[in-house]
Amino acid sequence: MNTVLSRANSLFAFSLSVMAALTFGCFITTAFKDRRVPVRVHVSKVMLKNVDDFTGPRERSDLGFITFDLSADLQPIFDWNVKQLFLYLSAEYATKSNALNQVVLWDKIVLRGENPKLNLRDMKSKYFFFDDGNGLRANKNITLTLSWNVVPNAGILPLVVGSGQVSLPFPDMYETTKSY
């Protein structure tokens, strides 16, 4: 504390410690918050094709196409410890070869300050809904779930499953692929 530099050093170190304590306080005030909100998922159209899967074994695999509506109010999730939400819509189903299959069909990043009220109509999936075999045809229980990661300023990175799942049956017949 005798010279300018030693005073600057202790001042800086003290400020940094206080800032760390404040960040921890920010985490504590939001750590036990329930970040679940109701979600409404509605599937308007389902289509099933049997196409060549060039990535896997050279067999024809099931490929699903889903058109869905999605509405949710994410406003209650945001607080001062949330930077962004990573939303993703996943399909879960069981087949003969696998007890649990999970495929991410669509995702979206909602930044803090953007419109938190989702109201999406006739969305097409972003990613291919490929099964690794023929497990989609006549599968009567395919569950669509919207989940999200909460990206915080400080603290843990919670993974929240939205309440409001929808289960749908897939058709028994393949859509005939048109040959041009």
Add this chain to the structure above:
Amino acid sequence: MLSIFKSIPTHMDYKGQKLAEQIFQGIILFSAVIGFIYGLIIQQFGWTVYIVLGGFTVACVLTLPPWPMYRKTPLSWQPALPETSGETSQKPQESLKKKKHK
């Protein structure tokens, strides 16, 4: 260049150092409490950080330069001994040893 900076007196006396430390701790803790409450109310952690940084700046201005308030109680040194050449030869040797220790 460095000698110019070193020639600027920046020291504080002991009571001034204690006062400076108390002042900057008080300012930063106060701004931290205010910033935390304000950030919690408006739900913006960025404003908490800004307010603490503001307190940091104020504390820097108030306590880094050796303002006169930190130099109110200077140490009262003994007056310098008069230079005497005809003294016994033991005393200068002791003072030389002390200087070497420093």
